Amino acid sequence: MTADERMTKRNAPYDLCDIRIRDASDKELEDISSALSLGLSLDEMKAVKDYFVKEGREATDVELQSLGQAWSEHCCYKSSKPVLKEFVFGIDREDVLSRGDAGVMVFDDDYGYALRVESHNHPSAIEPYGGAATGIGGIVRDVICMGAQPIGLADPLCFGYPDRKGEMPQGIKHPRYLMSGVVSGIRDYGNRIGIPTITGGFFFDESYTGNCLVNVCCLGIVKRKDLLNNFASAPGEVMILFGGRTGRDGIHGVNFASKDITATSEDDSRGAVQLGDPITKEPVIHACLELAQKHLVTGMKDLGGGGLSCVVGEMAIEKGFGADVDLEKVPLKETGLAPWEIWVSESQERMMCTCKPENVDKVMAIFDLWDIIATPVAVTTDTGRTRLFWNGEKIFDMDIEFLTGGPVYNRPYTMPKVSTKADERFPELPALSEVILKLLSDPNVASKEWAIRQYDHEVRAGTVLRPIVGKLNKGGPGDASVLMPVPGRWKGLAAAVGCNPWFTKANPYRGGMASLDEAFRNVVAVGARPNAFTDCLNFGNPEKPERLGEFREAVHGIGDFAKELNIPIPSGNVSLYNEAPGGVHILPTPMIVCCGLIDDVRKAVSADFKKTGSLLFLVGRTADEMGGSLLFRKFGGEGGEVPATDVKRLKDSSDRLLKAMDEGLVLSCHDCSDGGLAVAVAEMCISGDVGAELDLSAMDCPNDNVKLFAESTSRWIAEVDGKDVTRFTEIMGDAATPIGLTKGNALVIKGTDVEIPVEVMRAAWNDPIWNIMGGGAQ
């Protein structure tokens, strides 16, 4: 029997099919999954069939579509959950206030801060502007759902080289086009809702050409007494759907995100990509915060992947309740939607809240002032089942445990082969000055001002340190950005991104650690104490054992690092199946955001050299670890040891450095990352408009190349005034090594012929992306 023959249109004034599933053969089950685009495997379809056999009836299309959503990788993490459980779950600290849609940590006695990062990769690869914009919309909703005021966005992005030459593979858009569209989408959405985009990152590699990564992070601040749950608190509560209307946009979005991109994706998947509406969102923020502050709702949740089908079950089941839904009440964008389409639609800007029946009128009045469409659509029950009705006729009746439980897979994996010193091939290098300038002009290092200046990074008037620091309109790269989230309080929240996909490719375990280390040291560099991580794990197809092996080992490294430091990861996101047509998979990309706290923002430290005549120190140890380094990538080196992270040493040296900063002994500080010590010092010269004279003889390293370009983790450059050197070295012990002083207006390295004027370095660093992307005043 064909799939078509198994479907009978119900004789009703709405569009519903009954599907004969109980006697379907394996082949027929597969046909049904494919005909309805459910994205369910044979084993999953068999479980579905068994369920309906037990229920003693056939299925409706609404029920099968709902399962297709709930059991997708995107919704139930069926491949990644066992790995996460094994390595990263369970870092419990008492200052974790919530692990809901966003994580929430203690900020001070009265406030908590919310954090979460997630991916919006596949939609952005198809339609970069709308994909990125809706990505921001989604992550902001996750923060609002906690009752938190969004206060900052961070957007790490990965593209192919924007100046890529040559033919583009079929169905793939040029990286420059994607980058331009994504940045515009973030700009228009973030700026319009008035949330500053405070940090981010750009990572360029050929492997991202066919599958760009758009990760979006949002931070929020919430009074601890107003913190919201994401679920109903009792049976009999009213579920109110609010925000945007429901349309056909975004149908099957989660199944799309859980598949590789194919050459025909663009045509197939238009429906999965949506346009965001920041002007619906902005009033929604006001209304939600008012509801939270007035304690009028019991729970709030965003409609993300799977739309209503996921949110209703999840809000009901958390405390073991059920829900009865009147589906015909859902406000629509267009007429003629079938019930299953309404149930799984992923139209943007929609949220759900639960409230006590006696508060419904008060809640609706607040929505009304802000002109927000809001409709009571469901009631929680004590049945443990979700039931859907269309004008009173039941069209859906399922056990929520079964529906949201989802399958879990322990898929096979292979341990990745790692890069070592034994297989190192050191590249031939031009003169050192040229090497430094080439590294500064690599797109991965070069100024991202083209993008940063398009983002409003100081709306809300709380931005203390920005992504560009130093002399006005002549600045250089900062480390973490720092916000002052509560007006009138000097306490600060720092946030920074860290990720090294090249290390992770060459040695996933060390790369995972190094990514956390980078985010951690960025936060320390501004004088803040790292407090929590959130992560977005972008990896390849988990059904391929090599890809799953990379994922496992990277997560292993992340878990070991976070556990050793006892820093919680209260939220996170996994994005798998990041592969382009032809099976080109992305670099394994564990994107990390670290948040830190600083008691008094007036003590924050920026990365720009402040004056001539200060002494420079390298904090941390440098080893012969060239694997995955920018130097090797730029000049064709191969193999090499990937930087290992000694977490105990990191803890010790960062504690000392923070103490020195707290005592006001550090004039400027910058972490060493891509391009090593040489690039870090050059950047500090650029942002401070001050030269430096380096003497690296005190460094314990085999040669100058390692001293200058190795990317060993857990390292910073610190500028210290001569009068404070005694006290500084007393605090730092052997964690700091003197490496020279600030001087003149050129970078000079003793014992080499390096003498590069700051202006020359600035041009090398500043111009490349501007030149590629165009712009500037006419």
Add this chain to the structure above:
Amino acid sequence: MKAEDVRVCVVRIEGTNCEDEMANAFEMVGAKSEKVHLKQLLGQCDPSLKRSLEDYDILAFPGGFSAGDYVRAGAIFASRIKAGIGKDIRDFVDAGKPVLGVCNGFQILVELGLLPALDGTMSEEPTAALYNNDSGRFECRPSILRNDNRSKCVFTCDIPKGELLYCPSAHGEGKLMSNIPNFVSKLEENDQVVFRYVTPDGGRATYPWNPNGSPGDIAGICNPAGNVMGMMPHPERVMTAYTMDDWTRGHRSEDGDGKRIFTSVMKYLSKK
């Protein structure tokens, strides 16, 4: 008038997004501010929420993207005001009460015809426009402003002429244009120029110091009476030194430069 008696109406619609910091800025200089939705002034709300403009002493239009900046920045907000409470606004201005518009708020004042209003209080049609930056991009960057107002503007009455202030810009449409002949010199003659973009040493600004290409490097203007001021950069974002871009490189006081504008208008009201 005592500072604590000064009531500020920070008016907003959907898409206005700088109202929190604008309200805070006035609170920081001792005034009482209230964030009021335009619907509350128009009476399109629960009676308990209704507000009347005449109960306030200062009216502030904060920045943002009111109504999504659709049609034109500020145009939709302005026409809703004009249609609903146009007369109330005119009376407010005629009574000499201060009106401040920042960024999108400046765009709204221009669309309303309250600025430049060379010949009176409020022109029937807009006589100026805040148009796309020359760069064609949204520009979020530091600006240095020079107070060029000789005496008229109530928002700079406590700032010596020629003084430089740090004030961040963040806009895509800030180029002040007009079809009035000799527009800039007319503003000059009327003492309606308030702030100009300059370089950090006070010199003539080119891009990026003038972030939008405004003729005459104009960043802010006032009406002929001096009680309505609009400016593109955001003084409410720099009420403390620690939100100024380069504060880690040294700063002259704990207060931010933007606070001077708010203390000025409070000083003006204290004499009333």
Add this chain to the structure above:
Amino acid sequence: MTVIDIRIELKKGVADPEGTNTKKTLESLGFKGIQSVKSVKMFEIELDMPEKEALAAGEEYCKKLLANPVVQSYKVTLK
């Protein structure tokens, strides 16, 4: 029902950064022979009135909201 098109464009001599940037970008993608790119804005409005009244109404919409006379000109036509 009458449908009118309202075309808002920049007055002569007003710089058009959107057009200029679009031209640059198209050229950077390798397209040749582009003389100029001008950005215009269109509104399509459905009205329940006769054509003559609709055209007059369109003019009013432009004056009251859709165009700023300082930088923009407009044209109202029947669709």
